[in-house]
Amino acid sequence: MKKELKTIAFLFALALCASALLCSCGENNKADAGNTEAPAENSGDEIAAPEAAPEISDGLPELDFGGYDFRITSYSNIRDRVFAENDIGEVINDAQYSARVTVEERFNVKISLAEAGGSTDGSDLTAVKKSILAGDDEFDLVHAHDITLCTNSLENIFVNLYNIPNLDFAKPWWPANSVDSLTVLGQMYVYSNAMTTDSIGNIRVIYINKDKARDYGIALPYRDVFEGSWTIDKLIAMTRDVYSDLNGNGEADEEDLFGFEYRDQYFICTLEPLGITPYKRDREEIVKLNLNNERTLLAVDKMHTLLFDLKSTFFKNDNKVENNIFMSNRALATCLQLGEAVDKLRFTDINYGILPMPKLEASQENYYSGYTSYLCAVPNTAQDLARTGAVIEALSAEGYKKVLPAYNEIALKNKYLQDDESVEMLDLINETKMLDFAWCYNVNYQGPYWFMRDLFIGGKSPSTDFASWYDKNETKQQKQLDTIIAKFENMQGN
Numbered sequence: 001m002k003k004e005l006k007t008i009a010f011l012f013a014l015a016l017c018a019s020a021l022l023c024s025c026g027e028n029n030k031a032d033a034g035n036t037e038a039p040a041e042n043s044g045d046e047i048a049a050p051e052a053a054p055e056i057s058d059g060l061p062e063l064d065f066g067g068y069d070f071r072i073t074s075y076s077n078i079r080d081r082v083f084a085e086n087d088i089g090e091v092i093n094d095a096q097y098s099a100r101v102t103v104e105e106r107f108n109v110k111i112s113l114a115e116a117g118g119s120t121d122g123s124d125l126t127a128v129k130k131s132i133l134a135g136d137d138e139f140d141l142v143h144a145h146d147i148t149l150c151t152n153s154l155e156n157i158f159v160n161l162y163n164i165p166n167l168d169f170a171k172p173w174w175p176a177n178s179v180d181s182l183t184v185l186g187q188m189y190v191y192s193n194a195m196t197t198d199s200i201g202n203i204r205v206i207y208i209n210k211d212k213a214r215d216y217g218i219a220l221p222y223r224d225v226f227e228g229s230w231t232i233d234k235l236i237a238m239t240r241d242v243y244s245d246l247n248g249n250g251e252a253d254e255e256d257l258f259g260f261e262y263r264d265q266y267f268i269c270t271l272e273p274l275g276i277t278p279y280k281r282d283r284e285e286i287v288k289l290n291l292n293n294e295r296t297l298l299a300v301d302k303m304h305t306l307l308f309d310l311k312s313t314f315f316k317n318d319n320k321v322e323n324n325i326f327m328s329n330r331a332l333a334t335c336l337q338l339g340e341a342v343d344k345l346r347f348t349d350i351n352y353g354i355l356p357m358p359k360l361e362a363s364q365e366n367y368y369s370g371y372t373s374y375l376c377a378v379p380n381t382a383q384d385l386a387r388t389g390a391v392i393e394a395l396s397a398e399g400y401k402k403v404l405p406a407y408n409e410i411a412l413k414n415k416y417l418q419d420d421e422s423v424e425m426l427d428l429i430n431e432t433k434m435l436d437f438a439w440c441y442n443v444n445y446q447g448p449y450w451f452m453r454d455l456f457i458g459g460k461s462p463s464t465d466f467a468s469w470y471d472k473n474e475t476k477q478q479k480q481l482d483t484i485i486a487k488f489e490n491m492q493g494n
Contacts, residue, residue: 056171056172056397056400056401058168058171058393058394058397059168059171060166060390060393060394063107063387063390064107064108065107065108065109065387065391066108067108067109067110068108068109068110068387069109069110069112070109070110070111070112070140070141070387070388070391071112071113071114071138071139071140071141072111072112072113072114072139072140072141072142072143073113073114073115073116073128073138073139073141073142073143074113074114074115074116074122074143074144075115075116075119075120075121075122075143075144076115076120077120077121078120078121078122078143078144078145078374079113079115079143080093080096081143081196081197081198081374082113082143082195082196082374082376083096083100083111083113084096084097084100085097085113091406092197092342092403092406092407094406095402095403095405095406095407096197096399096402096403098398098402099395099398099399099401099402099403100395100398102394102398102402103391103394103395103398106394107390107391107394109391111391111395114138114139116128116142116144119145121145121374122143122144122145122148122149122374123144123145123148124148125142125144125148125149125152128142128144128152128379129152129155129157131379131381132157132379132380132381133157135381136381137381137382137383138381139379140378140379140382140388140391141376141377141378141379141388141392142158142376142377142378142379143196143374143375143376144374144375144377145374145375146190146192146372146373146374146375146439146440147439147440147441147442147443147445149190149375149377150189150190150375150440150441150442150443151441151443151444153189153190153377154441154443154484154487154488154491155487156380156487156490156491157379157380158189158190158377158378158379158380159189159377159378159379159380159382159385160186160187160188160189160491161188161189161191161378162183162186162187162188163385164378164385164386164388164389164392165385165386165389165390166386166389166390166392166393167389167392167393168393171393171396171397171400172400173193173194173195173396173397173399173400174191174193174194174396175192175193175199175433175435177368177432177433177434177435178191178192178193178199178433178434178435179191181434181435181436181437181440182435182437182440184281184287184437184485184488185285185485185488185489185492186492187488187491187492189377190375190376190377190440191375191376191377192373192374192375192376192435193396193399194396194397194399194400194403194404195376195392195395195396195399196373196374196376196399197339197403197404197407198371198372198373198374199371199373199404199433199435200338200339200404200407200408200430200433201337201338201339201342201407202337202338202339202371202372202373203269203337203338203369203370203371203429203430203433204268204269204273204335204336204337204338204357204369204370204371205335205336205337205338205354205355205356205357205369205425205429206235206333206334206335206354206355206356206357206358207326207333207334207335207336207340207341207345207352207353207354207355208220208332208333208352208353208354208355209326209329209331209332209333209350209351209352210351210352210353210419211350211351212242212257212329212331212332213332216241216242216332218238218242218332220353220421221234221238221355222353222355222421222424222425225355225356225367225425225428226424228359228362228367229362230355230356230358230359230367231358231359231360231361231362231364232274232302232303232306232358232359232360233302233361234358235260235306235333235358236302236305236306236310238259238332238333239258239259239260239310239312239313239332239333240259240310240312241259241312242257242258242259242260242312242332243256243257243258243259243311243312244256244257246330252311252314254314254316254325256314256330257325257330257331258312258313258314258325258330258331258332259310259312259313259331259332259333260306260310260312260313260314260331260332260333260334261313261314261315261324261325261326261331261333261334261335262306262307262313262314262315262316262334262335263315263316263317263318263324264317264335266450266453267450267452267453267456268370268372268439269357269370269371269372269439270303270370270452271299271370271436271438271449271452272357272368272369272370272434272436273356273357273358273359273360273367273368273369273370274295274299274302274303274359274360275295275359275360275364275368276291276295276296276299276360277290277436277438278290278291278436278438278447278448278449278451279437279438279441279448279481287481287484287485288481289448289474289477289478289481291448291451291470292470292474295360296451296466297466298360298361299360299452300452300455300464300466301464302360303452303456304456304462304464307456307462308456308462314331317457324336324344326350327344327345327348327350329348329349329350335357338354338426338429341354342407352422353419353421353422353425354422354425354426354429355422355425356369356425356428356429356432357369357370366432367428367429367432368432368434369429369430369432369433369434370433370434370435370436370439371433371434371435372435372439373435375440376392378392408426408430436449441484443480443483443484446476446480447477447480448473448477451466451469451470451473454469454473455469
């Protein structure tokens with residue numbers, strides 16, 4: 001799998017034109033990566049057109065579906081992540097629209113969107129599940145909330161993607177880490193790939209305020225990233241002496257200036273960068289609990305230090321980005337989704353850079369960029385799996401060739417990112433993104449993925465007593481895992 005990951009990552013980097021950027025930056029830039037000089041100002045008004053991605057064939061034959069209506073069911077608050085109704089003069093939307101029209105014209109097929117009832121974000125699949133169980137052929141693809149979709153996938157209402165013709169998981173539009181993580185016993189029922197914008201916009205990253213770094217004489221840690229030594233200890237060292245009591249009340253509060261800001265009541269995508277995987281397959285492909293070890297203890301200790309032991313860290317148990325201290329130019333660094341560069345940061349005057357989430361320790365083999373994603377699944381009422389596979393594969397390929405380059409090259413790289421090193425960081429982040437099985441199959445929100453949340457905000461005060469948590473929860477977590485695996489075993493051969 002590592003070999004496949006490297007191959008796919010390489011192809012993805014090519015598609016984002018990283019090779020050209022690397023040549024222009026060269027080793028001289030890496031040698032100077034620790035400097036704190038600000039780049040020339042970029043108004044963001046002029047956008048260079050993205051270079052065309054290399055023409056990688058999807059390998060699909062010439063097909064004519066006779067005007068068939070390929071129906072995607074989604075929800076009002078998330079539909080724009082998978083479908084663009086019209087060309088409206090907005091870069092990412094228009095790339096999505098172009099991708100869809102290209103597939104429609106190629107295969108003589110109409111791709112339409114129908115909203116499912118029950119919720120606005122796909123967290124209620126009651127209507128969808130009822131339709132499938134009734135045997136109704138109402139839609140060809142379901143797009144919904146990740147945990148909800150995965151939980152329902154255990155009810156044998158979706159098709160094993162490995163049984164669908166025309167899907168090629170070795171292609172670069174299928175993120176290798178995600179495919180590997182979501183595969184159990186040769187089965188995969190949900191997916192996240194270049195068909196939607198979530199697989200880039202929802203990646204968690206570190207944003208750094210370059211002006212604040214200059215003010216405090218802090219070298220930007222790009223060199224550490226390049227050398228593989230960007231760790232949580234380096235993040236702590238970089239931020240620990242940055243604090244100012246701006247309102248003069250003698251207390252560290254939301255009106256002050258901080259070294260690091262962290263807002264997340266769920267600690268989502270905190271584990272992946274640290275190399276913590278609550279579930280892990282052994283050599284016999286048996287999935288086991290994988291938390292009771294020294295690595296977990298070290299991760300808990302380091303995260304507790306970063307979030308609760310330093311006056312320079314502002315931690316709040318919410319996800320209200322609009323109130324973000326970093327957005328108000330009063331934090332050196334913060335952790336946010338990559339999409340905030342497009343949705344929020346471009347409307348500020350903050351001179352920022354982007355970094356991958358740090359490793360737990362330098363000896364960790366790879367960076368891991370965790371992300372969440374609204375997922376897709378094929379209902380087992382689909383009438384023609386070869387047709388379904390061809391449309392999904394073609395939409396994914398066009399998304400890779402058009403939507404993701406638009407998102408990267410225009411929305412992030414050329415318009416909103418403000419230094420060449422952050423562009424290289426973005427390529428690294430995309431190459432190492434990871435959608436974790438333990439997050440997606442967090443059935444009833446009771447899985448082991450929550451252990452750090454339970455320790456830090458589940459009691460009267462933040463705790464590092466993982467041993468007690470594990471003693472209390474091991475039996476429950478093993479039972480839940482056994483139930484999940486038993487359902488996969490029961491679905492084998494379907």
